Amino acid sequence: GNQHKVEANILLLGAENVGKSALTVRFLTRRFIGEYGDIDSIYSHTDNINGREISFNIWDSLYPQDSETTETISEKQLQWADGVILVYSICDRSSFEVVRQQVQLIRHAGKKTSAIAPIIIVGNKRDLQHRRTVSSEEGRLLALSKDCGFFEISAAETYHGVLLVFHGLMELIKESRALS
Ligand code: GDP
Ligand code: MG
Secondary structure (H helix, E strand, C coil), X not given: CCCCCEEEEEEEECCCCCCHHHHHHHHHHCCCCCCCCCCCEEEEEEEEECCEEEEEEEEECCCCCCCCCCCXXXXXXXXXXXXXXXXXXXXXXXXXXXXHHXXXXXXXXXXXXXXXXXXXXXXECCCXXXXXXXXXXXXXXXXXXXXXXXXECCCCCCCHHHHHHHHHHHHHHHHHHHHC
């Protein structure tokens, strides 16, 4: 057909150890391998959604370790991204606070396009219910108040939830492009 190829840059943000790499690798390979190391990398992945070819560029970022760095998101990252996945762990309250800060940062990034970039907030590690310290309601409310999508998933247990996150974000990116 005459449908053009769709491409989108997706940035994963969030504190360390919340499962950003696990989500990325799950989406790319459908597998959960357990340990991922500290790698900051951009991956390209082509997927077929409803008969249409979609190219994802996925930036699996590293949360800054340098205590002198006050900004946890770089200008470069914000300019690159068409959409953002903000990940926290449901059993790590401080990681939820990081997401709260980062969503604020992105939404107030001035007049840059990323200020309106679609965001999906992800509460990961849903399999660790017994260690939960962030309720589903808190996650959902934060997302609602900042006009973000929201999912609770387990990258360790299922591929399906991860797929919903990436495909859901692509839908939001397409909508935002249609509007602009
Ligand atoms: P990142 O630092 O945000 O990239 O986090 P990683 O993807 O490296 O994951 C950090 C740790 O959490 C690793 O030991 C993973 O195996 C583990 N992990 C990631 N996702 C899940 C999950 O959904 N459930 C559980 N139980 N562990 C997870
Ligand atoms: Mg990682």
